[in-house]
Amino acid sequence: MKTLEHRFETFLAEEVKPGIVVVTLNRPERYNAMTNTMFVELEQLAWGLETEDACRVVVLTGAGKAFCSGYDLADADDLPNLGALGMLDQQERAARALTAIRSLRVPVIAAVNGPAAGGGLALALAADIRLAGPAAKFNAAFVRIGLSAGDLGTSWLLTRLIGPAKTSEICFTGRIVDATEAGELGMVNSVSAGDVVADALALAEQIVANSPGGVQLSKRALQANLEVGSYAAAIELENRGQALLTRSPDMAEALNAFKDKRPPVFQGK
Numbered sequence: 001m002k003t004l005e006h007r008f009e010t011f012l013a014e015e016v017k018p019g020i021v022v023v024t025l026n027r028p029e030r031y032n033a034m035t036n037t038m039f040v041e042l043e044q045l046a047w048g049l050e051t052e053d054a055c056r057v058v059v060l061t062g063a064g065k066a067f068c069s070g071y072d073l074a075d076a077d078d079l080p081n082l083g084a085l086g087m088l089d090q091q092e093r094a095a096r097a098l099t100a101i102r103s104l105r106v107p108v109i110a111a112v113n114g115p116a117a118g119g120g121l122a123l124a125l126a127a128d129i130r131l132a133g134p135a136a137k138f139n140a141a142f143v144r145i146g147l148s149a150g151d152l153g154t155s156w157l158l159t160r161l162i163g164p165a166k167t168s169e170i171c172f173t174g175r176i177v178d179a180t181e182a183g184e185l186g187m188v189n190s191v192s193a194g195d196v197v198a199d200a201l202a203l204a205e206q207i208v209a210n211s212p213g214g215v216q217l218s219k220r221a222l223q224a225n226l227e228v229g230s231y232a233a234a235i236e237l238e239n240r241g242q243a244l245l246t247r248s249p250d251m252a253e254a255l256n257a258f259k260d261k262r263p264p265v266f267q268g269k
Helices: 036-050 083-102 119-126 143-144 155-164 164-173 179-185 196-208 212-224 231-245 247-262
Strands: 011-017 019-023 058-060 108-112 115-117 129-132 136-138
Touching: 011 036, 011 196, 019 036, 036 083, 058 136, 058 196, 108 119, 108 196, 115 119, 115 143, 119 136, 129 179, 129 196, 136 231, 143 164, 155 164, 164 179, 212 247
Parallel strands: 019 058, 058 108, 108 129, 115 136
Antiparallel strands: 011 019
């Protein structure tokens, strides 16, 4: 993949298996804390992967002991002095990066190997699927530093995952949610007994076995229908997606493979 030939400063990106790209935040000495450079690079990566037809699933994780500890507070001293427009520009830069990751046409699996705090929690929530390792911990750390939990999509996404009451408690207190509780609440899909990245790769392989168009339009429908206002609108969106996919040679291939009792060979066209 040409996108992966670019050397990123704040993370590593590698196609580890056909169609599966692992993105590893790579600032372990700072617990993979976010910087402006990371925001720019995540947006660049997302743009690049959108043009890579071979990319089918992205697995997002962190190097060392953490997933992502949020915005690097070493860079935060100047924030109060930026002024309203300067702070808005800073906030929008970060938001564009997370929006770009969430908006990828392919599924994103967050393999949360350690603490995910503040913006790190928001990044995990931006993924389509979250798996937690035994050391995973989550907290909406914003209120601990005088900010709002309404940051980088957290208030919207977490509420839809676990409901408004639990979201309120977690956001108002800033308390830590460990991997076990996250699993019980539905913040994560599952808690791994051991290597969370290996479990994420196994899940990614299951996704890659399906037709690219079917998976991508499923993701589009799921995300869009979080935002539409009615059952009728959701049905309309789904109908259009299904009609489009029946025009793809992958559907005919899937039916023929089923009849022949063999694995399908999808073209992604």
